[in-house]
Amino acid sequence: MPNRFIEKLCNFADLSSEDEDALLLATSNAKKISARTDLIREGDRPGPVFIVLEGWACRYKILPNGARQVMAFLMPGDCCDLHIGLLDEMDHSIQVITPALVATVDRDAMDLLMERHPRIARAMYIAQLVDEGTMRSWITSMGRRTSIERVAHLMCELYLRSRNIGLTFDHHFILPVSQVLLADALGMTPVHLNRVLKELRLSGAMTLERGSLVITDPTKLVQIAGFDENYLHRRMRVVA
CATH class of the missing domain: 2.60.120.10 (Jelly Rolls)
Structure with a gap:
């Protein structure tokens, strides 16, 4: 192992x-x-x-x-x-x-x-x-990103971090975090988070269901989030 x-x-x-x-x-x-x-x-x-x-x-x-x-x-x-x-x-x-x-x-x-x-x-x-760079990005999300940008940004981050340690499959990975816990991380109520997740799903960018995140349109999700991975100080591995 x-x-x-x-x-x-x-x-x-x-x-x-x-x-x-x-x-x-x-x-x-x-x-x-x-x-x-x-x-x-x-x-x-x-x-x-x-x-x-x-x-x-x-x-x-x-x-x-x-x-x-x-x-x-x-x-x-x-x-x-x-x-x-x-x-x-x-x-x-x-x-x-x-x-x-x-x-x-x-x-x-x-x-x-x-x-x-x-x-x-x-x-x-x-x-x-x-x-510390990740914490600064979270502070920026709380202070300046809209709700949909905040959720999309966190999903991009978690996907990229999982991908860098080999825990993703194409554009899919297991996200073992409840919506209540995600809401606590995003400074939102679970009801508000659920509405934002529905909006992201209807946009065709991503789907979060039963602990599994599927990024259906990576470009769109990155654009919604305004995501720049520089704060992680590592580059995405090339997917064959």
Whole structure:
């Protein structure tokens, strides 16, 4: 079974066999986690570095009125909070959305790993910069994109990220995220999101049904979203 974390870092640095062996060892303690399990909660003391090897997770915050804001989706290969150990407590929660395989790396062990393997350190830092670029794009969506642009933009992003780790089939991929969770990520009500998804379906751009996203007209979806992948700092693979 491929190690998505290593594959992701290989996109950002020319890792040696020794680097890859070190990463395999670091993630060898991976455990299966049930869906909808919090890995860590807001207010907790920062723990180890979490590495998602299989399944999906999300970052989220709960408001005083009980509303939830999802701030990021984590896919296989993603690493959570490299430097948050510098803080006294977590300022957000992380939950697995689906059954997942998650490795944990002690903070001291991660620091030592990056000290001994500078190419791993470089790749980790670039990955973190990409995460920050993604957050800036989400902020832009919340502040300036219309509802239909916001939804289309997120669908483009999730498709591209899935495609870069080999989880898509032509213009189709499994999107294991409920409409309620998507609405929480988009700052919309589920009813409003459902109307926008219907509008996108009627436009012929995409269809989202039962956890599966089909992009029926990629050009139209990109145009609706005004999507530019530069913030992901990676290029789409050519589809044969």
